[in-house]
Amino acid sequence: xxxxILMPSLSPTMEEGSLAxxxxxPGDKVKPGDIIADxxxxxxxxxxxxxxxxxxxxxxxEEGTENIKVNSLIAIIETEGxxxxxxxxxxxxxxxxxxxxxxSDQTSQVxxxxxxxxxxxxxxxxxxxxxxxxxxxxLTVREAINSAIAEEMxxxxxxxxxxxxxxxxxxxxxxxxxxxxxxxxxxxxxxxITEHGFTGLAVGAxxxxxxxxxxxxxxxxxxxxxxxxxxxxxxxxxxSGGQINCPIVFRGPNGAAARVAAQHSQDFASLYxxxxxxxxxxxxxxxxxxxxxxxxxxxxxxxxxxxxxILYGKSFPVNISDDQVIPIGKAKTVSIGxxxxxxxxxxxxxxxxxxxxxxxxxxxxxxVIDLRTIRPIDFExxxxxxKKTNRCxxxxxxxxxxxxxxxxxxxxxxxxxxxxxxxxxxxxxKDVPMPYxxxxxxxxxxxxxxIISAVKxxxxxx
Amino acid sequence: MKIPTTSKKELLELYNKMLLIRRFEEKAGQxxxxxxIGGFCHLYIGQEAVVVxxxxxxxxxxxxxxxxxxxxxxxxxxxxxxxxxAELTGRSTGYSKGKGGSMHMFSKxxxxxxxxxxxxxxxxxxxxxxxxxxxxxxxxVCFTYFGEGAANQGQVYETFNMASLWSLPVVFVIENNQxxxxxxxxxxxxxxxxxxxxxxxxxxxxxxxxxxxxxxSKEASNAAEHCRSGKGPFILEMKTYRYRGHSMSDPAxxxxxxEVQKIREEKDPIDTLRSLLIEKYxxxxxxxxxxxxxxxxxxxxxxxxxxxxPEPNIEELWTDxxxx
Numbered sequence: 116x117x118x119x120i121l122m123p124s125l126s127p128t129m130e131e132g133s134l135a136x137x138x139x140x141p142g143d144k145v146k147p148g149d150i151i152a153d154x155x156x157x158x159x160x161x162x163x164x165x166x167x168x169x170x171x172x173x174x175x176x177e178e179g180t181e182n183i184k185v186n187s188l189i190a191i192i193e194t195e196g197x198x199x200x201x202x203x204x205x206x207x208x209x210x211x212x213x214x215x216x217x218x219s220d221q222t223s224q225v226x227x228x229x230x231x232x233x234x235x236x237x238x239x240x241x242x243x244x245x246x247x248x249x250x251x252x253x254l255t256v257r258e259a260i261n262s263a264i265a266e267e268m269x270x271x272x273x274x275x276x277x278x279x280x281x282x283x284x285x286x287x288x289x290x291x292x293x294x295x296x297x298x299x300x301x302x303x304x305x306x307x308i309t310e311h312g313f314t315g316l317a318v319g320a321x322x323x324x325x326x327x328x329x330x331x332x333x334x335x336x337x338x339x340x341x342x343x344x345x346x347x348x349x350x351x352x353x354x355s356g357g358q359i360n361c362p363i364v365f366r367g368p369n370g371a372a373a374r375v376a377a378q379h380s381q382d383f384a385s386l387y388x389x390x391x392x393x394x395x396x397x398x399x400x401x402x403x404x405x406x407x408x409x410x411x412x413x414x415x416x417x418x419x420x421x422x423x424x425i426l427y428g429k430s431f432p433v434n435i436s437d438d439q440v441i442p443i444g445k446a447k448t449v450s451i452g453x454x455x456x457x458x459x460x461x462x463x464x465x466x467x468x469x470x471x472x473x474x475x476x477x478x479x480x481x482x483v484i485d486l487r488t489i490r491p492i493d494f495e496x497x498x499x500x501x502k503k504t505n506r507c508x509x510x511x512x513x514x515x516x517x518x519x520x521x522x523x524x525x526x527x528x529x530x531x532x533x534x535x536x537x538x539x540x541x542x543x544x545k546d547v548p549m550p551y552x553x554x555x556x557x558x559x560x561x562x563x564x565x566i567i568s569a570v571k572x573x574x575x576x577x
Numbered sequence: 578m579k580i581p582t583t584s585k586k587e588l589l590e591l592y593n594k595m596l597l598i599r600r601f602e603e604k605a606g607q608x609x610x611x612x613x614i615g616g617f618c619h620l621y622i623g624q625e626a627v628v629v630x631x632x633x634x635x636x637x638x639x640x641x642x643x644x645x646x647x648x649x650x651x652x653x654x655x656x657x658x659x660x661x662x663a664e665l666t667g668r669s670t671g672y673s674k675g676k677g678g679s680m681h682m683f684s685k686x687x688x689x690x691x692x693x694x695x696x697x698x699x700x701x702x703x704x705x706x707x708x709x710x711x712x713x714x715x716x717x718v719c720f721t722y723f724g725e726g727a728a729n730q731g732q733v734y735e736t737f738n739m740a741s742l743w744s745l746p747v748v749f750v751i752e753n754n755q756x757x758x759x760x761x762x763x764x765x766x767x768x769x770x771x772x773x774x775x776x777x778x779x780x781x782x783x784x785x786x787x788x789x790x791x792x793x794s795k796e797a798s799n800a801a802e803h804c805r806s807g808k809g810p811f812i813l814e815m816k817t818y819r820y821r822g823h824s825m826s827d828p829a830x831x832x833x834x835x836e837v838q839k840i841r842e843e844k845d846p847i848d849t850l851r852s853l854l855i856e857k858y859x860x861x862x863x864x865x866x867x868x869x870x871x872x873x874x875x876x877x878x879x880x881x882x883x884x885x886x887p888e889p890n891i892e893e894l895w896t897d898x899x900x901x
Contacts (some may be wrong), residue, residue, distance in 0.1 A: 306757075552889045
């Protein structure tokens with residue numbers, strides 16, 4: 116019985132990978148648990164174990180082949196009779212199972228997103244003044260964070276990184292790759308799984324004048340440490356009459372990734388944004404990520420720096436030089452328009468920019484503002500834009516109740532009431548815990564279609 | 578104290594359950610690779626003796642609660658493999674109607690209180706279930722599982738204090754598989770003696786060979802007896818090992834392939850029991866083949882059931898947010 120071996124998906128967000136090494140050749144016998152290949156993604160190199168017992172008949176991709184799509188055929192194994200029946204079923208299911216088609220849809224979806232980014236980048240180039248002293252290079256958000264940390268650690272020996280798996284494991288999401296080698300274990304510190312404990316410890320260190328960067332494996336786990344972030348880090352400067360400040364960065368992925376369900380998929384932007392004493396940043400592009408993280412590390416107050424796992428692997432042109440920082444508290448007008456202002460931040464920008472391409476095709480001219488900093492919010496840029504367009508839609512992935520969008524809407528009402536021609540509409544995640552099932556997860560997030568529909572509504576178009 | 582499992586029938590039951598978990602997890606790994614299971618998926622392969630041994634001495638009404646490495650616990654406590662696999666694949670027929678996934682599954686009827694995604698968070702919850710047992714005076718014990726990595730979370734010690742102070746019927750089962758994700762116990766813990774973590778709270782503890790289902794079963798029975806007699810909590814440190822990565826996306830570069838291979842060859846809980854069955858009850862190769870076939874059929878049935886089940890209806894997005 117011939118059994119097909121398919122390119123496996125080895126992480127929630129993997130769509131393709133490289134076949135780094137074959138451990139078997141045609142004619143070799145394998146049993147369950149035998150390692151047959153090394154599969155490499157942008158995140159990791161992983162061993163791929165056989166779960167079949169049989170003989171390798173054929174290897175269909177050569178060692179070193181890159182960009183192999185998940186679920187494409189990579190090898191064929193001859194398996195024994197009775198077991199073969201079951202395995203055959205797998206293949207049949209594999210061929211007929213609708214989820215597979217969903218998967219390929221997903222891939223094309225991501226392709227679309229990539230196109231969006233490159234098209235957006237073209238726009239950014241048109242709108243932004245290029246820094247003459249800097250050269251443009253392509254960076255992923257992951258590399259942007261890594262280089263921002265490395266550069267700041269080189270500049271200031273008081274800056275150090277601490278968190279779970281940041282050192283020897285090279286980061287759960289490979290953000291801190293190489294930093295242990297470069298800076299040593301006194302400055303890149305692996306902690307036990309004890310968020311409340313190591314956050315408190317880092318806050319104490321910051322009170323004493325050194326500058327911790329605390330990585331949370333995800334901000335979902337920072338809930339364990341919320342007391343130290345809110346009650347200790349944010350408030351002590353005030354309570355001490357300005358004697359004890361807390362120069363610390365809390366950073367890590369925040370918001371929904373892919374199919375990790377309710378306890379691992381939440382956007383905490385509005386939660387942290389409500390706390391006086393904190394500064395909160397949630398960037399979108401690699402350039403903003405890098406420049407703002409550098410600013411955060413140099414900041415003398417606690418900064419909550421919210422990243423996004425899906426954005427880590429996205430690539431953007433970066434126009435800033437190594438020593439350049441982007442000021443906290445300044446929004447960026449990404450696209451100039453006259454009909455409506457769309458305000459977003461973080462991964463919400465991905466949906467917004469995709470929607471904006473379609474809006475253009477519909478003849479609607481949208482001004483797109485990326486908030487970048489969530490606390491303090493740059494209302495000057497927002498109000499100026501709304502006074503021009505008279506309409507506003509906000510976009511974010513967080514829950515709708517007490518969202519950033521609802522606060523922005525209320526401030527627009529207070530500061531530009533006479534300029535509004537329509538109510539401010541909020542596109543947000545749905546008011547439900549994040550479901551696991553693929554179809555429900557998709558429905559729980561906001562989408563370009565929702566944004567387009569909201570824009571039409573504020574323009575009173577069908 | 579009698580050793581609760583010695584008969585051929587009982588030993589075979591333990592063997593079957595461990596094998597079911599092993600084969601089910603291998604299938605889950607395969608379905609993950611094919612994209613049918615999404616998100617995070619933490620396999621229990623290697624640790625089967627822990628949960629199977631403990632479940633074998635549970636009394637009706639006893640509960641268990643664990644972390645996100647939970648598939649084995651569900652299968653061991655009698656939950657339906659079909660519905661577990663359906664949840665893993667996000668289908669409407671799953672235990673949480675497709676809304677929970679691998680890390681968040683529950684069955685109140687089987688006394689399984691999850692399936693928790695946040696490291697260590699299940700520990701005070703488990704003590705709370707034990708608190709309710711004492712409150713209701715029902716004689717039940719809550720087995721609260723967590724890893725040696727979670728044992729460093731602060732709330733574990735707040736829980737130890739209350740559980741001892743109030744003599745709660747809770748067995749804290751520390752599944753020490755030696756690696757908290759990629760960090761070995763020596764790199765994360767000031768002491769390797771997890772069973773002694775309750776000393777400051779007057780909670781007795783014992784280290785157990787978690788690769789030997791009979792030893793697990795015996796010590797779990799003693800611990801549960803301790804709780805039922807009103808003496809309060811007990812800590813069992815199960816020395817075990819996971820063969821696969823922390824989750825499917827773990828490249829596992831923090832240990833050598835040889836280390837894993839050595840444990841598989843020398844300490845595998847299923848092989849160990851298999852040898853005992855051959856030695857003590859002269860089970861033949863043919864009988865083992867039959868068992869293999871039966872287990873494989875259950876696993877195949879569960880994946881067929883899951884993959885042929887529909888996704889949840891889109892209206893389910895809005896249900897179950899509040900109880901009626």
